Amino acid sequence: MKVNVYGAGLSAWVAAACLAKVGNNVAICEMSATERKELNKISTVRDEPNLLQQLEQQIDSGRLVRHLQRALPEAEIHWLAFQPEQQNKAEGVMDRLCQADQDGVLVVNQCNFAVGATLDLQERLGEKGCVVYIPDNLQEGSAIQDFSHPKRIILGIDQDEALVKARALLRPFSTGLDALQLMNSREAEFTKFAITGMLAIRLGYVNELANLADQLEVDISVVQEGMGADARIGAHYLSPGCGFGGQNFHAYVSKFSGIFEQQRQQQQSLLKAVVGANEVQKELLFRKLWQHYNGDLQGKVVAIWGCSFKPGTASIDNAPSIKIINALIAQGVQVNLHDPEAMPNLKKYYTNEGLIRYFKTPMEAVEGADALLLVTEWPLYWSPDYAQLAEVMKERLIIDGRNVFDKQMLKQHAFAYCGVGR
Amino acid sequence: MNSGEIKAWVDLLAHAEKMKGRHLRELFKAEENRFEMLSFVAKDFLLDLSKQRITKETLGKLTALAEQQDLHGWIEKLFTGEQVNVSEGRSALHTALRLPKENELQVNGQMVTTDVHASLEKMESLVRQVQQGQWRGFDGRPIRSIVNIGVGGSNLGPLMACDALEQYTPLESKLLDVHFVSSMDGSELEKLLPWLEPATTLFIIASKTFTTVDTLANANTAREWLLKASGKPVELINQHHFIAATGNVEQAEKWGVPEKNQLLFWDWVGGRYSLWSVIGLPIALKVGMDNFRDILKGAHAMDVHFRETSFDKNLPVLLGLVGVWNINFLNIHAHTILPYDGRLAHLPSYLQQLEMESNGKSVNGKGERLNYHTCPVLWGEVGSNAQHAFYQLLHQGTELVMCDFITAAVRYEGEGEELQLQHQLSLANCLAQSRLLALGDESASDLSYQHYDGNQPSTTVMLDELTPETFGGLIALYEHKVFVQSVIWEINPFDQWGVEKGKKVASSLLAEFKSDVNEHLDSSTKGLIQRVQAQRGQHES
Numbered sequence: 001m002k003v004n005v006y007g008a009g010l011s012a013w014v015a016a017a018c019l020a021k022v023g024n025n026v027a028i029c030e031m032s033a034t035e036r037k038e039l040n041k042i043s044t045v046r047d048e049p050n051l052l053q054q055l056e057q058q059i060d061s062g063r064l065v066r067h068l069q070r071a072l073p074e075a076e077i078h079w080l081a082f083q084p085e086q087q088n089k090a091e092g093v094m095d096r097l098c099q100a101d102q103d104g105v106l107v108v109n110q111c112n113f114a115v116g117a118t119l120d121l122q123e124r125l126g127e128k129g130c131v132v133y134i135p136d137n138l139q140e141g142s143a144i145q146d147f148s149h150p151k152r153i154i155l156g157i158d159q160d161e162a163l164v165k166a167r168a169l170l171r172p173f174s175t176g177l178d179a180l181q182l183m184n185s186r187e188a189e190f191t192k193f194a195i196t197g198m199l200a201i202r203l204g205y206v207n208e209l210a211n212l213a214d215q216l217e218v219d220i221s222v223v224q225e226g227m228g229a230d231a232r233i234g235a236h237y238l239s240p241g242c243g244f245g246g247q248n249f250h251a252y253v254s255k256f257s258g259i260f261e262q263q264r265q266q267q268q269s270l271l272k273a274v275v276g277a278n279e280v281q282k283e284l285l286f287r288k289l290w291q292h293y294n295g296d297l298q299g300k301v302v303a304i305w306g307c308s309f310k311p312g313t314a315s316i317d318n319a320p321s322i323k324i325i326n327a328l329i330a331q332g333v334q335v336n337l338h339d340p341e342a343m344p345n346l347k348k349y350y351t352n353e354g355l356i357r358y359f360k361t362p363m364e365a366v367e368g369a370d371a372l373l374l375v376t377e378w379p380l381y382w383s384p385d386y387a388q389l390a391e392v393m394k395e396r397l398i399i400d401g402r403n404v405f406d407k408q409m410l411k412q413h414a415f416a417y418c419g420v421g422r
Numbered sequence: 423m424n425s426g427e428i429k430a431w432v433d434l435l436a437h438a439e440k441m442k443g444r445h446l447r448e449l450f451k452a453e454e455n456r457f458e459m460l461s462f463v464a465k466d467f468l469l470d471l472s473k474q475r476i477t478k479e480t481l482g483k484l485t486a487l488a489e490q491q492d493l494h495g496w497i498e499k500l501f502t503g504e505q506v507n508v509s510e511g512r513s514a515l516h517t518a519l520r521l522p523k524e525n526e527l528q529v530n531g532q533m534v535t536t537d538v539h540a541s542l543e544k545m546e547s548l549v550r551q552v553q554q555g556q557w558r559g560f561d562g563r564p565i566r567s568i569v570n571i572g573v574g575g576s577n578l579g580p581l582m583a584c585d586a587l588e589q590y591t592p593l594e595s596k597l598l599d600v601h602f603v604s605s606m607d608g609s610e611l612e613k614l615l616p617w618l619e620p621a622t623t624l625f626i627i628a629s630k631t632f633t634t635v636d637t638l639a640n641a642n643t644a645r646e647w648l649l650k651a652s653g654k655p656v657e658l659i660n661q662h663h664f665i666a667a668t669g670n671v672e673q674a675e676k677w678g679v680p681e682k683n684q685l686l687f688w689d690w691v692g693g694r695y696s697l698w699s700v701i702g703l704p705i706a707l708k709v710g711m712d713n714f715r716d717i718l719k720g721a722h723a724m725d726v727h728f729r730e731t732s733f734d735k736n737l738p739v740l741l742g743l744v745g746v747w748n749i750n751f752l753n754i755h756a757h758t759i760l761p762y763d764g765r766l767a768h769l770p771s772y773l774q775q776l777e778m779e780s781n782g783k784s785v786n787g788k789g790e791r792l793n794y795h796t797c798p799v800l801w802g803e804v805g806s807n808a809q810h811a812f813y814q815l816l817h818q819g820t821e822l823v824m825c826d827f828i829t830a831a832v833r834y835e836g837e838g839e840e841l842q843l844q845h846q847l848s849l850a851n852c853l854a855q856s857r858l859l860a861l862g863d864e865s866a867s868d869l870s871y872q873h874y875d876g877n878q879p880s881t882t883v884m885l886d887e888l889t890p891e892t893f894g895g896l897i898a899l900y901e902h903k904v905f906v907q908s909v910i911w912e913i914n915p916f917d918q919w920g921v922e923k924g925k926k927v928a929s930s931l932l933a934e935f936k937s938d939v940n941e942h943l944d945s946s947t948k949g950l951i952q953r954v955q956a957q958r959g960q961h962e963s
Contacts, residue, residue, distance in 0.1 A: 287561060289562075290558060290562030291562055294655075294658055295558065295658055295662055327556060330551065330554070330556035
């Protein structure tokens with residue numbers, strides 16, 4: 001089938017790659033500043049594992065083209081993958097489809113605009129075709145996998161005649177699934193927001209428990225196991241940490257809490273409180289350091305391991321590390337950074353910041369440091385050479401934002417250790 | 423001066439005899455273009471003196487008096503840093519606080535402008551740190567609440583400015599809340615503290631001398647609250663929760679404020695003229711440094727106007743001289759300040775201090791007693807609220823009162839229609855009141871209690887719009903007006919010896935509450951102390 005994919009974010013690139021791979025002829029209409037960049041210069045593409053390679057393969061095969069003209073290429077399927085704040089662009093596409101000499105198009109809306117947005121787009125499109133909604137469930141770091149082999153697909157559909165084409169389009173990705181889960185578009189949009197919000201609240205609650213555990217000197221990891229064993233709760237999303245980040249998760253949650261605010265006329269919503277608390281949580285490691293040194297950080301050297309917002313990605317969008325680094329710099333701290341992927345992004349973010357130094361290996365970064373802050377749990381940090389660590393650091397202080405280190409082992413090497421809730 | 427020997431003064435006395443018999447109603451009838459003749463515009467300000475009991479001739483005689491008293495010479499002395507504050511041997515250089523960086527001013531070999539801007543820059547970096555959430559409290563969280571502890575000039579100016587300019591709060595200050603406490607008895611602090619989180623609260627101790635007992639008492643209470651909540655050592659609390667805006671480094675240091683948290687100003691800045699200095703820190707935190715600099719810019723524009731404009735078009739000069747006319751020649755000794763704009767709610771109390779503390783004096787600069795009246799009793803309130811309080815007296819009482827109506831022509835542009843209507847309603851009331859006060863009620867009524875005499879003189883100060891710049895200009899307008907009057911009256915407006923003595927008496931009385939009452943005290947004071955002691959004893963038993 002002929003498919004146009006619109007957008008320049010992660011979900012647009014992934015959809016384009018995956019739809020082309022299964023035989024569709026895909027044109028990606030970026031409609032943004034990325035149009036002038038080579039693929040390997042686009043950080044969203046570069047930072048996602050396998051994505052660049054996939055895109056290049058599909059372009060070589062001729063099934064994927066980057067469409068740069070203003071006129072839309074002709075297609076029977078239009079896949080909208082804009083950012084939450086780009087609703088006007090989606091509306092623009094609808095308006096242009098209306099003017100085109102073509103009927104019976106299928107528009108797949110994968111954008112998280114608002115509950116009811118799909119119906120609004122349908123109204124703009126009128127009789128020219130149908131708009132359906134498929135929530136974007138991609139996780140950064142495993143986006144290709146998530147798209148190609150989803151565990152389930154929710155399809156928000158308001159007109160029966162759209163079903164045949166939609167099913168056909170999704171078929172390569174839904175074999176092995178019992179069925180598509182069908183609902184109307186408003187319900188599907190709401191479901192997407194509800195899931196994201198639920199996860200955020202869960203994480204927020206776990207973080208709050210961890211902070212309390214800190215004060216009561218209870219080990220949260222033990223509590224976490226106990227909670228996870230309860231079938232009503234389950235073990236997912238129970239790890240406390242120093243805040244969630246990332247482009248998508250953060251944008252969805254903020255957007256959803258915004259919807260709550262509107263509907264409830266600015267009353268404080270649970271979700272808004274969680275988003276606020278998460279921002280505070282991102283500075284947790286800084287606060288622990290601050291308290292350890294009684295607010296006197298001027299001139300200290302602090303090493304940070306892991307700066308991307310989560311392991312497996314080079315993205316630093318809304319990452320806790322950024323807040324921590326900013327706080328440290330403001331106190332006149334010399335910051336030594338290591339991250340296996342995010343260094344180029346960090347160097348771009350902090351141009352000419354004299355207090356930051358970058359290191360090729362984790363061990364070099366901690367040399368002479370007054371503290372080590374583990375912010376992102378890349379696997380290579382999990383089992384360091386404790387003896388060497390003890391030897392090269394100036395002060396034996398480890399602040400572990402992801403609870404990955406062995407507390408007993410650190411104790412043996414006379415480290416002061418602060419985890420999150422342990 | 424011996425007023426009887428001054429020609430211009432004697433002239434005015436004779437002129438006043440003629441004017442006293444003339445009602446404003448009559449003056450308006452006689453001169454159809456009174457408004458054109460007697461209103462004055464300078465940039466964003468309009469000063470309407472047509473509802474004053476004056477004519478062009480009066481203004482001519484008043485400016486002659488100003489010439490006679492060498493107002494020109496005094497203005498130059500003020501601006502160039504001569505020691506106009508004779509009794510304390512200091513200059514009064516609040517105008518230097520708003521000089522642009524490139525205007526160099528040297529006083530006694532000291533580059534004043536350089537010092538001023540260095541101090542502003544230190545303040546700016548501190549403001550930025552707080553706004554960016556990088557000023558940290560004892561547990562490492564960013565500061566979110568600011569409490570200014572200060573009294574008099576260290577309170578009224580910043581409080582007024584923060585309130586007046588709240589709409590200009592920039593995004594980066596939206597998360598900050600700024601509070602003011604001043605009262606010696608701790609009432610405000612006691613009410614405020616339960617609402618604040620110790621770890622995220624920063625106190626500004628604003629005191630020129632750093633010995634003001636009111637302020638230190640509040641600061642000590644605040645510190646005790648923090649120590650108790652944090653369990654941290656006092657040095658850490660001082661370091662992260664207290665900033666001093668002061669002229670006395672030693673005292674600030676002694677109290678415990680570390681050097682990096684000290685913002686300094688100089689003895690040539692009077693307390694009631696200090697909102698332009700680092701005393702303005704709460705303003706800068708609340709409305710941002712850019713707006714704070716705009717306040718300075720607006721005040722500087724008024725300074726230039728005051729220094730360079732001929733007296734017959736000079737707003738502060740005219741405002742001051744008309745005051746002198748009312749006080750010394752029409753015998754009016756009450757003055758009310760009526761802003762028709764809720765944003766200027768604190769202006770009356772600010773001007774109470776500015777005017778009464780500056781010119782509430784009865785000896786001249788040489789210490790000789792004066793044989794004429796000086797600063798009147800001054801009070802005020804947001805005009806529309808005052809209508810429901812003391813306007814009855816203005817309209818039908820036995821006292822002559824001069825009024826200042828202060829308003830902005832434009833407000834709520836681009837906002838809700840209802841809000842714009844509210845502004846118009848307020849303007850209509852402002853104009854109606856000044857009109858009625860001036861003209862009275864002509865319609866003959868048999869009922870004497872329904873009669874309005876009128877002939878109460880008033881000035882209207884109309885800003886185009888209330889902005890940081892016009893706000894700065896407005897305050898500078900009144901500062902210079904006060905200075906003009908002080909020159910006519912030959913007063914030193916920059917000292918306040920009448921305030922000092924009371925402080926000393928209070929500190930000596932403090933001991934009396936604990937022990938047996940000194941027999942040498944007057945019977946009233948003795949009686950009151952004994953009553954307190956007796957009541958205390960009852961409560962304890």
